Amino acid sequence: MNPLDAPQDRRTALTWLIRGFLSLWALGAAALGAAFLKAPESERRGEQGRVRCGSLSTLPVGDARLVRHGAQPLFVVRTSATEVVALSAVCTHMRCIIEWNRDTRTFLCPCHAGAFDRSGNVLSGPPKRALAQYPAEIRADEIVVRT
């Protein structure tokens, strides 16, 4: 290397060192901000598992009850004296919350008139998929659904 070039090279190297150092700061700050903005698992979201859905005896056979649980509510339908079906209350078409029609014993979506039967199968309307089903069990007269 030509010795005359040395100071120039040193200066370039120093300049790049400073730029690299400052870039590291910027990168660190950006990473910190991104990590901060990632919402922590809230307790409600962390409550994977059991949802208490009220007592079995207050739900007549053949009737359904809306359970207001988080942003993903569900319906419990009493199909017989001892059996309960838990269905997602979220329409598979466009995320509207479906309603229980006590007279026809079907679920009706208020947005686009999609209809589901008591097992969650599509009867009519735009929805293509059946409602999601959750395992449900009865513990000492309490309906417990695992989500």
Place this chain on the structure above:
Amino acid sequence: MMRRLLDWLEARFNLTEMFSLLTSFGLFPAEVDSRRPVREALDEALRAPLPSYARWPRILGVLSFILFGFVALTGLLLMFYYQPTASDAFASVTMIVRDVNFGWFVHQTHRWGAQVLLVILILRLLRFFFQGLYAPPREAIWVVAVLALLVAAHADLTGRLLPWDARGYWTTVRAMELVSLLPGLGPLCAALAGGTDLDSLVLTRFYVLHTTILPVLLFVLFYLHFSSVRRVGLSALPEPGRSGRAALKVQVYNLLILTVVIFGGLITLASLLPEPFGVPADPFATPPGARPPWYLWAAHGLVESFPALVPRPLRGLFLEAILAATILLPFLDRASGRSARGRQMVTAAGAAALLIGLILAVVGYRLEGGP
């Protein structure tokens, strides 16, 4: 590639005008001619001598603006999680410092950044005073600097209540007690805050003041400050400054290094001396050592040092007189700038006032028991 993009944008926006915004806040130290294309204007600005106000070591103004930006940014991050109601505030701040990634860090650097910003604003005011930078035509610089300090102090005060922890709550109670002494200003502040009893309504008002109104005011004051500085300049430096590209580079790198040092200091403070964040506020139990925030210790000491027969509104009036005299200093002290003797007297008076202020601050601190 860059050049073509720049040309494309140049044809559609006034890039030079946008760039000159940086100058409006002291971040770019040279003047930019906003009627020329950005590259030409920058070349010209870099060749011209650096204006005297922008030379090292005149950095307190830029530094305070950089710190303001930092505090605003961390504050914005905190707003993503904070809930301004008396019932949820403490829980949401607990979540920030405990559950959110780097939440404690953002919280602590926000708090410490505000304290450092206040210190720098005070130092800047002292510099303006002792160097006589309030004589005509620089009256506006002084008035704006005092107002900026007042607004920043209010922003800090309103911020202290937001976590709704015992310390912050009682600090605010003591500070509001002091403010309520002031005839005229006290009721006005109470009306702005929505009452003198701290409840959820007051908390929401403090939140709005803290996150919107006061920062915007401070931003405007910064703009006014730099605008006035560019119009009238600061005093000339004794030695001729460097000019041209080299000087600008020195200035920019100095600023960058200083910024890194300041952030390093903030990180150190946040890690080693975290402000305690304890128990939720209880309006029915005062923790020991509840006292006004540090910038009010002197006022607190002064108010309590009067003999008992002076009625309290009169003490408040005295405080208001000091405040008014500070703001209106350039219009009260007109003659001293002309003679060396007058300057010396003002300097001596200022030093005496500073000393008395420090003593009163110690008195105010020691009035309260506890740590």
